[in-house]
Amino acid sequence: MLDAEHQQQVQRTFTKALEKDHAHTTITGISQLGLIEMTRKRTRESLGQILNSHCPVCEGRGTLKSAETVCYEIFREILRIVRAYENDIFLVTASQLVVDRLLDEESDTLAELEELVGKTVKFEVEPMYTQEQFDVVLY
Ligand SMILES: [Zn+2]
Numbered sequence: 001m002l003d004a005e006h007q008q009q010v011q012r013t014f015t016k017a018l019e020k021d022h023a024h025t026t027i028t029g030i031s032q033l034g035l036i037e038m039t040r041k042r043t044r045e046s047l048g049q050i051l052n053s054h055c056p057v058c059e060g061r062g063t064l065k066s067a068e069t070v071c072y073e074i075f076r077e078i079l080r081i082v083r084a085y086e087n088d089i090f091l092v093t094a095s096q097l098v099v100d101r102l103l104d105e106e107s108d109t110l111a112e113l114e115e116l117v118g119k120t121v122k123f124e125v126e127p128m129y130t131q132e133q134f135d136v137v138l139y
Contacts, residue, residue, distance in 0.1 A: 011036070057130045065132050067101045070094070074102070075113055077136045082117045089120045089139035095129040 007030050014036055018025045027038045054060035065073075074092055082090065092102070102110055102123060114121055122139055 014038075057132075064130070067097045067131055068105075070098050070132060070134060071101055071106045071109075074098070074134055074136065075109065077134075078113060078119075078121060079117065081136055082119055085138055087119070087138045089122060091122045091124060091137050091139040092134060093124045093126045093129070093137070094134035095131045096125045096127065097131045098134065099123045099125050 011027060011030065015027055018027070018038075025038055025040045027036060029037050031037055055062075058064050074094065078090060078092070092099075094102070110121065126133075126135075
């Protein structure tokens with residue numbers, strides 16, 4: 001196994017044999033100890049996958065958009081929607097966390113936005129919404 005040519009021959013034979021394997025297998029080389037190194041895709045679901053289901057709030061990502069990010073998404077949505085309608089008042093429905101932020105930390109930005117578009121924005125808390133969910137509708 002120390003001979004490079006011999007090693008390649010072994011690897012080729014191995015690769016050919018593994019072509020029959022349904023799981024995706026990749027040979028990564030031969031180690032210093034002369035062991036064939038390979039990775040093999042798991043064909044059965046892990047215990048974690050069997051016992052758990054995706055979290056419906058983050059949809060399995062494990063993280064949520066921050067309230068700040070959602071506030072800016074709402075501002076962008078308002079800017080997008082106001083051009084299409086002549087209504088003077090728009091209603092934003094969002095989670096408590098996001099509405100609180102809009103009325104506190106983002107209140108200056110909100111005031112500027114209202115002035116810019118010449119419309120009034122009202123808010124309503126929807127307790128069922130996750131912090132990522134919101135609607136902007138005509139009032
Ligand atoms: Zn989650």
